[in-house]
Amino acid sequence: MTGSRAAAVELAALHVNRADPSSSLVRACRTELARACSVGLTLAADAALAQRVSLAAAGPLAVRGEALQVNLGEGPCVEALSRRQAVLAPDLDDPDTTGDWPVYAQQARAHGIRAAFAFPSSHPKGTGSRPGLVLSVYRDRRGRLTDADLNTAHTYVYAAELLLLTVPAPGEDDVMDAWLLPTQAVVHQATGVISYRHAVTAGQALALLRAHAHTRQTDLADLAHAVVHHGLRLPEPPPDPAST
Template sequence: MDQLTPVEELSLVVARSAGAMMAPGTVEATLRLLVEVVLETVPGADACAVTVLDAVGRGSTSVASDELAARADELQYDAGEGPCLDAVARRGRTLVDDARTDVRWPRWAVGVDALGLRSVLSSPLVAGDAVLGAVKVYSRAPHAFDARSERLLALYAAQAAVLQAALRAAERGRHLSAELRGALRSRDVVNTARGVLVERERVDERTALAVLAAQAEESGRPLHVVARAVVDAAARRRP
């Protein structure tokens, strides 16, 4: 079999990883591989980073190739402007040929020039209708990125979007499972407390549940908390 190119190797890793319930560490490791491949294959790239959005749309750097990329990202978050945030907002690639002459984000441009960076190319992470973040490359040279750079970065952004979408789906599944377990535990303790009242007060199950609900409303406590108190009290009275 012919040796795989870096792009093919990365695509294979992502395809295998995204098919499983992914832990955050797995995603981070694969994103680090993506960043390494970006630096190896995108001409002119001196640094690379991946931004992800949280549930309310705030960006943070998930993986950065080095401290330079991390600091360049922080400049955008602090200023509230920059090519990465623009790519996210427009759902399209954003190119800065020379930060010294680009007038779109003046606060960001001052900071990034101080870092010695001149060119930036950002591509959004798009999965379905959702924008999950962006991947971007930085260069110390002006006019460092061309049409080939844009095509390659778009490919890598697609891979990163698959990873982030898989991670979020896994996290939602874990969250729902935890909620379900909690609901089942609450139901069990309420049913047990109802049985205690049926036996102790000689009432039917509907009346017992009404008694628990009344106690919960009167005390301002959740129903399962009141039920747990009834069950614990009954346990203490047992010889």
């Protein structure tokens, strides 16, 4: 399934002058899909979604589905960005499908998400100055997407990629910094604080933050806010066996 690039060009032209092009495009995608779905659009600078922006979300499942992937660092969107190909999970109860992200699958089901599908943009990873785009589709019932819906999703992610190209972007970091939402920015601030306090890399700091949020069963952004604004200190990480 490749979608229609000609249709994507028409869609991008239709939505580019809207007040919020990404949200307008995502709402249109949700309307065009055959079954009731929720749709999210993520812009990410890395496969772990440590630095990402949720450009748009339409439908009751999309906001939570997108947030869970950032909180946990796993899920279909993360896998799609890493593999640079669509990830189709028509049944989140199927361990053969969700084996690489069981915690996400469990928590997504708890929020009513029974199936999830992620479609990355065609922009090759690691080239140019653009982060990767992923369009995600969430459903409250199990089942595969129809061929028509698969083509629709691919067409809309192409259109989203074209819309992104219309945004002036001198560099990837500038784009991400400009579009970070407050809840996402505080996570990056907390990562820096933890990295300094514990003398670990940014990736290790983010892993510590995520692990502590999971242990305390709290939202990642809420925990990050406590670290940055209330002086919360996380437990010291275990020593690295390689360094002993």
